[in-house]
Amino acid sequence: MRTWLGDQVRKRLSTFSPIMPSIVQCAVGSALAWIVAVHLLGHAHPLFAPISVMICVGVGLGRRLRRVVELVVGVSLGVGIGDLLGSWIGSGPWQMALVIALAMTVAGLLSSGELFVSQVGSSAVLVAMLVPGEDVGGLDRMADALTGGIVGIVAVALLPASPLAIAGRHLSGVLDALSTVLEQAAEAIEKNDMDMAAEALECGRRTQEVVEEFEAALENSKEIIMISPLRRHHRAQLTRYETAAMPVDLALRNARVLARRTLAALGEASPPPVVLADSLREVSEAALLLQLELGAGREPMLARQALIAVAERERPTNLGFSANVTLAQLRSIAVDLLEATGMDHDEASATLRPLDEPSDESTDGLGEPSDESTDGLGESSDESAGGLGESSDESAGGLEKPSDESTGGRRR
Secondary structure, eight states: OHHHHHHHHHHHHHHHGGGHHHHHHHHHHHHHHHHIIIIISOOSOOTHHHHHHHHHHOSSOSOHHHHHHHHHHHHHHHHHHHHHHHHHHOSSHHHHHHHHHHHHHHHHHHOOOHHHHHHHHHHHHIIIIISOSSSOOHHHHHHHHHHHHHHHHHHHHHSOOOHHHHHHHHHHHHHHHHHHHHHHHHHHHHHTOHHHHHHHHHHHHTOHHHHHHHHHHHHHHHHHHHHOGGGGGGHHHHHHHHHHHHHHHHHHHHHHHHHHHHHHHHTSSSOOOHHHHHHHHHHHHHHHHHHHHHHTTOOOHHHHHHHHHHHTSOOOSSOOHHHHHHHHHHHHHHHHHHHHTTOOHHHHHHTSOOTTOOOSSSOOOSSSOOHHHHTSOOSSHHHHTTTOSTHHHHHTTSOOOOHHHHHOSOOO
8 A cells, every 4th residue: 555655656746747847937927927017017906917927838838939929819809809798788697608609709710729719718708707897908908918928938938947858758758658569569479469469559559649749848848949048058959859759750650550460460370480579679679778868868879779780680581471561560660760860761771681682592681571472562661561551450350540550651
């Protein structure tokens, strides 16, 4: 019980720590916005000033400058509609419903942004129902909103979170997910366990969320560097995360296809050999090594060397169709991760043994399988899956797959 409680406390603390800078920015910025609105602008009840700070800074990721614009325009529109209708129809439950409906309808016709629409509606409600209108004009409320937005940006600039920590934490989530899928697929091959392969596939299908979170975190990090002069020196280091963003996304997509084909391969007469599991596990470890090196601010040379070593290895012999596709997908993942280390696509592809390079009769490298053994499987994820669309699901036991699994990433 004590161990469980300790684990839960540590988990909650780890979840809380990333949003701590935003909480400090909201608290300090709201107080400053109130002071500015009261003592410099002379507004007795500047309700919108601290509200604007909290919406601008928030605990979310990125797009703060856009939020300021949407906030000020939304407040202005909401104030206008609320003042106009409030002076005509008074206040009450049905009046509030009418104000909200009209304000949000107008906002929805002008813009589809969620913040803009909700801000127009909430501003109209506050003006018409909660904020006395006799001593406070619409322009004063607009000025309060603008003051809060500007103070919020200043709070982000002077009390910035670490952009590298934000980007690094979320990239770690992506690479952890990739490593987990490859590790589970490797273990399924070693144990010839279809249930474990199905679990790897299911795990892979749940990874898109971490990719989207990383993309949002990267945008947030770039915005912090743009806003805050205190973080400008991190710009060069952040470039490494930007370089890795697209390749690791493609690697995860390819890993989902790999997991699906691994499940199909285990149902064939010739299951994948254990040596294929070793290659999967080495790529999994290289992904974790890439995570560590980027987090330490180093050029990921060790991860690159590990990936090249796997790529140059001879492939197993006598593989079935699905096992050959799995191997081709592993090639695509290796190229993706090599690009994430900073290599360009041509350079990364050149590290793999060409399709027509002679070898012994049964092996021609970890690169793409030969035409004779794989019906001409190509390097791209689409081609490595044999151009499989929905029909490939039939060979995998009719399993439904996300749309990206039918494409498997980009063409090489």
